[in-house]
Amino acid sequence: MYEVFGSIASRAFRVLWALEELGVPYTLIHAKPHDPVLTAIYPAGKVPALKVDDQIITDSTAIMTYLADKHGALIVPAGTIERAQQDAITHAVIDEIDAVLWAGARHSFVLPEERRVPDVKPSLKWEFDRNIHRLADRITTPFAAGETFTITDILLTHCLNWAVGAKFEHTSDKMTAYAKEMRARDAFKRVRALE
């Protein structure tokens, strides 16, 4: 049985969505970052974390990759050019979308107040829109990394949803249509219903 530590309102959403797509059972241990239930097993206290067979796996993309490889779905087989292409898109989303949103969050409420630089936010918002267009131009297939739904779609759609909540707007009609399609998936709706 997989134990997922985190909350729906965090990057744990990605892991829950992957588990729902895979159709494997899991338990959600509700934990905010640095909750003692989490720091007891993972001192950095970041969410999500996955407990499996007394081992802890951290970082949402590493967790999703592990689950997808293990269950043989939502990912291109390792050691192929196509997998390298998928990984490249995944890393681009982390570098150019997640990192920009995370910088916005850090300077809004994560860092100690005296370390926040609110003036950086307009620059981050500009960068976000530019990077979304770059990514939209790069993706030429129905899904983020090819002809089928993968964990890269989960990562990207989660970032697009996060951006709505964080008021990071973009002007790509293509990405808006893409996100709408991804949110229509049953597994996505099941995780939303956990809220």
Ligand SMILES: N[C@@H](CCC(=O)N[C@@H](CS)C(=O)NCC(=O)O)C(=O)O
């Ligand atoms: N790269 C990690 C980032 C994890 C992360 O930063 N999670 C946030 C919540 S979504 C957190 O725990 N923040 C608390 C902190 O940074 O101390 C992932 O993808 O899981």
